[in-house]
Amino acid sequence: MLGVIAAMVVALMLAGWAWERARRNAGIVDVLWAAGMGLAALVLAAGGSGATLPRVLLAVLAGGWALRLAAHLAVRVFGEPEDGRYRHLREHWRDRGLPFLVFFLGQAVVVVLFALPFAAVAANPVGRVTAWTVLGVAVWLASVAGEAVADRQLARFRADPSNRGRTCDRGLWRWSRHPNYFFEWLHWFAYVLLSVGSPLHVLSWVGPVLMYLFLRYLSGIPWSEAQALRTRGDDYRRYQKRTPMLFPWFPRDVDRRSPHT
Template sequence: MLIDVLIMLGLALAFAAVEMTLTWGVARRLRNYSIVDAVWSLGFAPIAVMYLIGRKYQPEQGILFVLMVAFWSLRLGVHLARRIASHHPHEDVRYAKLRTDWGSNADRKMFWFFQLQGALQVVLSLPFLFACSRSTDSKIPLESDWFAIGGCALWLTGLLGESLADRQLARFRADPANKGKVCQTGLWNYSRHPNYFFEWVVWVGYAVFALGSPWGWLGLIAPALMLHFLLNVTGIPMTEELSLKSKGDAYRAYQRTTSAFVPWFKKS
């Protein structure tokens, strides 16, 4: 089992390295490194398929799991690709800032930054590997597999919530009258980052699904890492910094009254 896991992780790392090298080449040519966000999201689907094909057995749980990953990956990837295309040739402010900070070394450093993204992709795919490693010897039908049912329910909740949050924000931004204003409609009235929260719920769903595998507990690394990045690294901190610069006091008032992550009632 351990050797099989290491082999599959090695193949996934090789795929991610090639994927990110090609993405870096295209991004460098376009002078828009933002495209890595869309490619990163889309890349999870082939990794999940690779894990399923590489296992000796293909139980219905594994097939269902891969379909879940593929649907989520395609939705998020296409959503990000459309957003990036609508702003091209303008680069996302995060990557524009890195380009400025790194100066003449930007292309070289961005190459390794992309490779780091690929490595993170593989680490986050751990629940995929274990969910696809469940053999038919377990003899647990899907309808009686509570880990699979619970994981699927969480995944669906997260997917629907994230899709709704994305749609509500896009509709708000599309109205010229809302320029410079803070979106507080729908889910955004209860959380400053409902899209991030429901994205995390999706990953919790993946981890719960994988718990049906003997090594599935290792998949809990994925939602833990995702939570760390959302709360402390590239998610909320960077988004809040940019929002404060563009919206000023209006966003400060929003911060005082609205939960940062978990949707909750307004503070008085």
């Protein structure tokens, strides 16, 4: 099943790369990553060897999460100029097609890796509702709702022209510099819980571990914060000093001389 998913996602990313070459907007890769994850969940749910209940939950929960994320990202990609992170990459790579091709195909590999927790759920033979099932659904609901709220708060802030060049520190963004990333990471624990009893349960831990590494050290927080410093400078540096990076906590009482921070 993973081979089928890999072939489908490679085709999807090649189409995305062609779209990027035509429109010079690499943000489409994020939309396709989310769509690829939804596709992987549906394929594994349909062809998994486990009981019906965990496979139905996988299709509904992982598919719903991917659909919401893909739709949210698509609004930004099709309605705004290219994300500053990708503009920076475009300048660094001198707009050459080959580096972007490797980048897009690399995202296909990432989809396959993140499909491993889905495979663990799809192989779960436990066909009844257990405490782990209830807890897994609860974690999914809380994390997806939290990410949706964070995304909506940021979108509302960015839509106000008076906030141009300023840092969003309202709502969930007051307690974490990246609440959307925090809830995205938390979401992967739902599949750890839903796969309890599966012979492939150990694979479910790939989700939260790999997502933390990506967000904390690779393509998440480092890219976002570097772009924020380029565009918002000292305003963002003050935000960094007083606001926890990932895990929500009380903001620190530091210099708040700027009227909008």
